[in-house]
Amino acid sequence: MTSLYLPEIEANPQPGAYRTLIExxxxxxxxxxxxWALFAFQHDITIHMGRFTHGVxxxxxxxxxxxxxxxxxxxxxxxxxxxxxxxHAAAAAxxxxxxxxxxxxxxxxxxxxxxxxxxxxxxxxxAITTNLPAVSGADVQRVRAAGxxxxxxxxxxxxxxxFNFYNRWIxxxxxxxxxxxxxxxxxxxxxxRGYIRD
Amino acid sequence: xPHIALxxxxxxxxxxxxxxxxxxxxxxxxxxxxxxxxxxxxxxxxETIAAFVSSRNECRFCHASHRAAAAHHLDGDYTxxxxxxxxxxxxxVSAKLKALLAVAAKVQQGGTCVTTxxxxxxxxxxxxxxxxHDTVLIAAAxxxxxxxxxxxxxxxxxxEAVYDAMGRRMxxxxxxxxx
Numbered sequence: 293m294t295s296l297y298l299p300e301i302e303a304n305p306q307p308g309a310y311r312t313l314i315e316x317x318x319x320x321x322x323x324x325x326x327x328w329a330l331f332a333f334q335h336d337i338t339i340h341m342g343r344f345t346h347g348v349x350x351x352x353x354x355x356x357x358x359x360x361x362x363x364x365x366x367x368x369x370x371x372x373x374x375x376x377x378x379x380h381a382a383a384a385a386x387x388x389x390x391x392x393x394x395x396x397x398x399x400x401x402x403x404x405x406x407x408x409x410x411x412x413x414x415x416x417x418x419a420i421t422t423n424l425p426a427v428s429g430a431d432v433q434r435v436r437a438a439g440x441x442x443x444x445x446x447x448x449x450x451x452x453x454x455f456n457f458y459n460r461w462i463x464x465x466x467x468x469x470x471x472x473x474x475x476x477x478x479x480x481x482x483x484x485r486g487y488i489r490d
Numbered sequence: 491x492p493h494i495a496l497x498x499x500x501x502x503x504x505x506x507x508x509x510x511x512x513x514x515x516x517x518x519x520x521x522x523x524x525x526x527x528x529x530x531x532x533x534x535x536x537e538t539i540a541a542f543v544s545s546r547n548e549c550r551f552c553h554a555s556h557r558a559a560a561a562h563h564l565d566g567d568y569t570x571x572x573x574x575x576x577x578x579x580x581x582x583v584s585a586k587l588k589a590l591l592a593v594a595a596k597v598q599q600g601g602t603c604v605t606t607x608x609x610x611x612x613x614x615x616x617x618x619x620x621x622x623h624d625t626v627l628i629a630a631a632x633x634x635x636x637x638x639x640x641x642x643x644x645x646x647x648x649x650e651a652v653y654d655a656m657g658r659r660m661x662x663x664x665x666x667x668x669x
Contacts, residue, residue, distance in 0.1 A: 300619035340520040347513040427643075446642065464602075464630070465623065
């Protein structure tokens with residue numbers, strides 16, 4: 293497996309759930325997610341990220357966890373983060389029960405067989421990701437007119453914002469994309485148990 | 491006007507946090523450890539990176555508040571943080587911090603923009619892998635905070651004195667233990 297760009301980080305996992313996961317994977321000779329090395333390195337910081345991520349993607353709200361995972365995957369695609377795109381595409385596919393739909397959305401949401409309200413929402417996500425200073429109330433009004441309430445819009449913005457963080461952290465530190473099989477396996481785990489591991 | 495029905499009159503990120511405190515509480519704890527936790531980069535340097543990235547993202551609230559926090563780590567002196575915003579390569583900061591700001595500038599554009607040369611420059615100026623990592627982490631985190639605050643169009647005060655007082659609290663009391 294490819295190493296991270298910052299070897300000191302990968303060489304110093306702190307005791308905790310992530311180090312245990314890494315050690316187990318190494319012992320079994322199985323492919324594992326290198327984001328675990330980032331989470332294991334500074335546990336006092338990453339514990340808050342795990343909790344925030346779980347709340348943003350799973351807390352009950354008027355927008356489903358499946359659509360939030362789709363937003364996570366689409367944001368990651370726009371930011372060219374291969375690892376996050378595949379990880380959250382797999383989770384979205386599990387939660388939405390439609391792998392083909394997720395793949396088509398990531399290729400081009402305008403051409404994908406989506407309902408119009410989700411398409412409008414993804415256009416908004418694109419605007420926040422690629423041109424934040426230009427986002428205005430008119431953009432939000434279009435999302436609301438498509439049938440999303442304030443709670444859904446809050447979670448959509450927050451998911452998009454969160455992945456603008458992860459995508460940068462992950463690509464700048466060199467977390468590699470895994471095999472399709474490993475991502476599919478991880479997607480099942482994320483769909484079933486979420487993001488808290490402390 | 492905020493884009494969604496956030497608490498009225500509460501500035502910036504705090505209104506979004508009040509809208510969904512259970513989701514958002516970890517965001518403040520994250521700010522506390524990122525910007526004020528034990529680190530070989532000073533809190534002033536870390537707040538300067540936060541203000542710099544927020545300025546590049548044109549997030550007025552985050553820029554003004556973290557600019558003030560950076561200044562209050564230097565006894566209220568705004569010249570360094572403003573010089574970094576205007577042109578960090580000529581700002582009165584260490585060569586190491588300049589190299590780390592160059593990494594932060596790339597992270598703001600996108601994680602894929604950071605090159606081996608950027609990382610090598612930071613190492614050559616004496617930055618450790620941990621410091622390079624923490625710079626990436628702070629810059630990436632502000633690409634999140636800025637979108638959270640501006641995507642929701644939270645209330646942005648215009649009075650500079652409001653930010654100066656806010657920055658003083660952020661620098662000296664922090665983000666979590668607020669009176």
